[in-house]
Amino acid sequence: MSADDRDVRLEELLRTSLYDEAETIVPAGDGLSRIQGRVTTRRARAAWWHPMAALGGVAVVAVAGFAAYALTRSPAHPSTLQTSNNGPAPTPTPDASVPTPSAPSVVKPTFPSSAFYPFTSEAAEKQWVAQDGPSKQPWILDPTLEAKMFVASFVQQAGVDEVFGSAHIVGRTATVTLGRTLHDGNRAIPVKVTTVSLTKFDQAWLVVGATDAGGQLKLTSPRSGQALTSPAFVAGPGYGNDESVQVDVRTISGVARTGDIQPVAFGNGVPQWSTTVPFSAADPRGAVVAVELSMADGGPARITAVGVKFATVQAASYPQYFYGVKQGRVTKFSASTGDPVSYLTPAEPGGGASDPQLVGDQVFYLDGAGTCVNALRSVPVAGGAPTTVAQPDPGYVISGFGMHGPTIAAMFETACTPAAGQPQGLLVARDLAASTSHTIPFPSFPPMVVGDPTWAADGTHVVTVVRTGTQADVRQYDAFKAATADSGTPACSIDAGLGLPNVAHVDGTGTAWVAIQTGSGMQVVRCAGGQLSPAFTVTGTDTPADLAVADNGQAVLLSDTSGAVWRWTAGSTVVTQVQVSVPQPQLTW
Amino acid sequence: MDAAARDADEALVAIYTAHYRSLVRLSALLLHDVPAAEDVVQDAFVAMHASWKRLRDTDKALAYLRQAVVNRSRSRLRHLKVVDRKAPSLLPADARLHMPSAETGAMAAIDRAHVLVALRSLPQRQREVLVLRYYSDLSEAQIADAMGISTGAVKSHASRGMTALRQRLEQTS
Structure with a gap:
């Protein structure tokens, strides 16, 4: 290392030391x-x-x-x-x-702008006082007990309960350094883990942040009190060697992170580490928490927490109605209540409608009329007689379809009883106005198309979820030229670790939306310009069945295979389950 | 209340909102005593309010405040040193900073605590220059203005301060 390098390093060390020290100084209000x-x-x-x-x-x-x-x-x-x-x-x-x-x-005195635990607002603190909180939860009156409770219940790191020195109280601010005993062989080493900063407001001590007591694990982004939108961009200087940190977004209600926690490696001369953490927070405030585990015993070694606000993005509105199926008939439903409004198609004994898709002023749907017999039909939203749009190839049934305008269809057809040499599936593109068609054979399953194919914005490529055994990916086919099932190219790079893609839908802006079955539920992600970004998550064990996205990309309906439906609008941190009167595994805005 | 008084009151609130916290932090970094730093900065604000007719400009007011904070922090330190000499000897206030950290990484030996302890051991002028430079991000001219010295003296204090800081850190690592 040259003298210049050492100077630069010392300057940076001095600067960060002063900044970090300054961050712990909170003047009284x-x-x-x-x-x-x-x-x-x-x-x-x-x-x-x-x-x-x-x-x-x-x-x-x-x-x-x-x-x-x-x-x-x-x-x-x-x-x-x-x-x-x-x-x-x-x-x-x-x-x-x-x-x-x-x-x-x-x-x-104003409520501290970066306070996030155990209260996030003045009203909450006042309510606690009014409800005799000080006698019921006396730990909130003591900065040391509060700091311990914060690490145990908010950060959820047990065992960090040894106080180094005593609480350093200056006026209405306090810092408490907590640590634990690290057992390394026969040695018991007391180690500092975190310094919790608190501010007193009214009667309560409030946590405003926590820093690594050793000064090595730092966050340069976000800043304390910053308004965050999902996904949170989290970064820090890359001190040390072979370090690894787990980053989380938490609120007093629990974990706000929507994906799996991903360890981030840093150190070894790389000047900065960074990661993004998708989250959905119902609370107005919370914290970005970084925890580094000890290589000696796996326990917490460093904890840093930065108090943040969650930006309130004006939630978009959603269409008034969606279309589903009730009693085998295409039905208009209220998007807010889930109640049926009117039938669009007549009753069909022995058959019925499925997979409705709204295109312009028509609802396209599959009409089954017996075993392995169906057709693609449409009905005007305003009411009227259904018309047949397309029939499957002989010996096949349409299992999924997507429309590009009212005249170009992509259909995935499945053989009813595949004969020798006959492809088990066909991805068929038809220009109904020009009466032209192109077929991409899928000789045997897998690979196979699952869910509905959907058209890319250019009207010449079809995007589909292709299942390949236990894996699945989102592929794009040149609809009128591709020759084989293997000629599709990745439309959206989704890491297999994220989960199993089940449904894809391209909205009117060209953004591909994909519903993924994860280990902890269903996650909907957006894919645009090669960048993947999370939209929302529904926890549970359900499997995504259908995804309806408004043309402007501002409202989404997600259904699972049991027919439960969730509604989400862009900018909202809340996913609402629509109380449908009958299960709706397939639906459309 | 006349217009000038109202103007001064409004300026006080605006400048307080924008700069109070950073000025307290600046003073606290110089004094290592947060309540004393708050007193110093509040004194400076009261003086700035009294001088508003002359200042009448936020930038000038901020420069005035910085200068007042540095000068008053220096005076307070001088007073504290006199008090300390008369007081019984205590353990160093920074002793707690020398506790071992959780991990012994490459930077552990020269961590934040060591840097701050080393900084506090520097001569007062050198410490002031380094804090104004690396915490307040001031230019040499602004530091000269805040400290009431020449830019040449700022350069000299900065250079000597960094050299001394490096030597102290090397001794402790």
């Missing part, structure tokens, strides 16, 4: 009221001083005048002087024209 009080007092003194000074000036002039007079007068007339000095000096009264100073204005 009454600074402004104290300054204003002193300003008011000074102003009041000045208001008194001016008339006094005026009177004083008069007195000086008078005394001088009298002195001059006395010196120039003959001693035969001393009485004048004596008379003038008789009696007490007049008491000055404030001039009525001088404004009476108002009482010092007291600025009400």
Whole structure:
């Protein structure tokens, strides 16, 4: 390392040390009221001083005048002087024209902007006080107990309960350094893990952040009090060697992170580490928490927490209705209540509608009329007679379809009873207006198309989820040129570790939406410009069945294979389950 | 209340909102005493309010505040040193900072605590220059203005301060 490198390193070390130290210094919240009080007092003194000074000036002039007079007068007339000095000096009264100073204005202490535990608002703290919280939860009144509770219940790291020194309380701020005993062979080593910073508001001590007591695990992003939108961008300087940190977004309600926790490796000369953490937070505030585990015993070695706000993005609105199927008929439902509004197709004994898809002013759907017999039909949203749009190839049944406008269809057809040499599946593109068609054979399953194929924005490529044994990926086929099932290219790179893609849908803006079955539920992600970004997550064990995305990409319906339906709008952190009266595994906006 | 007084009151609130915390932190880094730092900064704000007729500009007011904070912090330190000499000897306030950290990494030997302890051991002017440079991110001219010295003296204090800081850290690592 050169001398210049050492200088730069020392400068950076000094800068970060000063910044980190400064971050722990939180002035009391009454600074402004104290300054204003002193300003008011000074102003009041000045208001008194001016008339006094005026009177004083008069007195000086008078005394001088009298002195001059006395010196120039003959001693035969001393009485004048004596008379003038008789009696007490007049008491000055404030001039009525001088404004009476108002009482010092007291600025009400504000709730700390970066506080996030155990309260996220002034109202919550006041409610706690009103409900006898101080006697029921006395630990909130003690910064040391509060710090321990924070690490145990919020960060959820057990065993970090040894206090190093004592709480360092300065006015209404406190820092508490906590650690644990690390057992390395026969040695028991006390180690510091984190320094928790707290601020007192009203009666409660509030956690505003925590830093690594050793100064090695730091976050440069986000900043304390920053308003975050999902996914959170988290970064820090890459000190050390072979380090690894787990980053989480947490609130007082629990984990706000929506994906699996991913360890981030850093150190070894790489100047900065970073990661993104998708989250969905119902609370207004929370914290980005970074935990580094000890290589010696796997316990927590360093903990850093930065208090953040969750940006309130105006949630988009969603269409008033969606279309599903009830009693084998295409049915219009209220998107807010899930109640059926009207039937679009007549009752069909022995068959019925499935897989409705709204395109313009028509709902396209599959109409089954017996075993392995169906057709692609459409019905006007405003009501009217259904018409047949397309039939499957002989010996096949349409298992999924997607429309590009009202005249271009992509259908995945499955052989009813595959004969020797006959492909088990066909991905068929048809231009209904030009009466042209192209077929991509799928000789045997797997690979096979699952869910509905969907058209890319260019109208020439079809995006599908292709299942390949236990894996699945999202592929794009040149709909009118591709020759084989293997000629598809990845449309969206989804890491196999994220889960199993089940459904894909391209909205009117060209963004591909994919519903993935993860280990902990269903996650919907967006894929645009090669970048994957999470939209929302539904926890549980359900399997995604269908995905309906409004053309503008602002509203999504997700159904599972049992027919439960969830609604999400862009910008919202909440996913609402729609209380449908009958299960709706397949639906459309 | 006349317009000038109202103007001063409004400026006070605006400048307080934007800079109070960073000024307290600056003073606390110089003093190592947060309540004293708050007193120093509040004094500076009261003085700034009294001088508002002359300043009448946020930038000038901020420069005035910085200068007042540095000067008053220096005076407070001088006072504390006199008090310390008369007080019985105590354990160093920074002793707690020398506790071992969780991991013994490459940077553990020269961690934040060591840097801050080393910084506090520097001569006052050098410490002030380094804090103004690396915490407040001031230029040499602004530091010179805040400390009431020449830019040449700023360079000199900065250079000597960094050299001394490096030597102290090397001694402790």
